[in-house]
Amino acid sequence: MNELRTLHRDELADSFALSEFAFQYELKEEDRNEQIGRTDENQVWGYFADGKLAAKLQLIPLHIWVNGRRFAMGGIGGVATWPEYRRGGMVARLLGQSLKTMRDRGQTVSLLSPFKFEFYRKYGWEAFVDQLHYEIPVDKLPKFEAAEGSTVRRAAKDGKLLNAIYAEYAKQFNGMIDRDEAWWTTNTLRKKGTAAIYANPQGEPRGYVYYHVSNRVATLHELVFLDEEARRGLWKFIADHDSMIAKVEVKAPVDDQLPFLTQDPRFKQERVPYFSARIVDVEAFLKQYAFAVDAEAEPIQLQVTDKHADWNQGTYRLEFTASGEPAAVTKLGEGEVQEDGMLSCTIQTLAALLMGYQRAGFMARIGRLQGSQEQVNRLEAAIPQRTPYLTDFF
Missing domain, CATH: 3.30.1050.10 (SCP2 sterol-binding domain)
Known part of the structure; x- marks a missing residue:
């Protein structure tokens, strides 16, 4: 007997075991228990074959910005099937159910990270965002001067503090998540790193960088700025790490003009398709x-x-x-x-x-x-x- 339904709490461990197998990672027991503890079983849909979990996906209720307006969005993640059940149409059934569920919840748009764009195109999702990936040797970092009287100070990894800047930045783009405190805590700030906030000469916070330095590589998880002055001040701060790094890795929107602003733009630049979107209703x-x-x-x-x-x-x-x-x-x-x-x-x-x-x-x-x-x-x-x-x- 086959069944499509949301999971019961005591079935979440099976769901995580499937994810670990399908995506080839292994959680420590305490991390697995923590993630199970904060997972809403009503958001996880499973396809059961003869009483056993064969395939599943998770719906993630979020909001995104589109043309400066806030849209309810259903994120889809953790889509996986055990090998012995693959190519049986189970994921198609799950996606069909997810569309009905999102529509009922008023989520008019859906985003997901596709393992293959062509697979999800069959079900109505389409590529909608690319990222620029920069790899900048330390000798090619932009040589900016910060505005007189401005500051960049290390800050606590505090979502409320950073969100005041992020929220204004996010509204400029289509697809950025309107983060709440829980999302900052359980997603964004779980990455290892340090936050630093730029304040203009008037003392107003206008940008931040959230980054991590390891093995002489500075990875900028997020570089957020609300004006050109903040961009230059933050890059000056990053460049001042030159004694401890060999290169900087950072992602940017496709209309970013940083290479033009550097003295030598011949550093590694790659445009990478990222997420797919679907209009639900x-x-x-x-x-x-x-x-x-x-x-x-x-x-x-x-x-x-x-x-x-x-x-x-x-x-x-x-x-x-x-x-x-x-x-x-x-x-x-x-x-x-x-x-x-x-x-x-x-x-x-x-x-x-x-x-x-x-x-x-x-x-x-x-x-x-x-x-x-x-x-x-x-x-x-x-x-x-x-x-x-x-x-x-x-």
């Missing part, structure tokens, strides 16, 4: 989404195809109100659809567009967005140009 997502055009813009009619969430299938009419505000969204009935002047795309394409990862013109050129050039241009103008970025992992 198109109508609810669109009703929250801030567009970049005002009420004078012509309405858009958009047909969406979604093979794994039938509630998303259909045609939506977007009537714009004011720049930076959501549109009036109507899901049209069969007799209301105007075939002429309509755009159409899959749920994956819609996620890539609305999360700011790809432009409408490009998606039309490669055949993933159908419609007249005029309609494509209209959609491209309506979507804000905002960089996708994510510093967290789950």
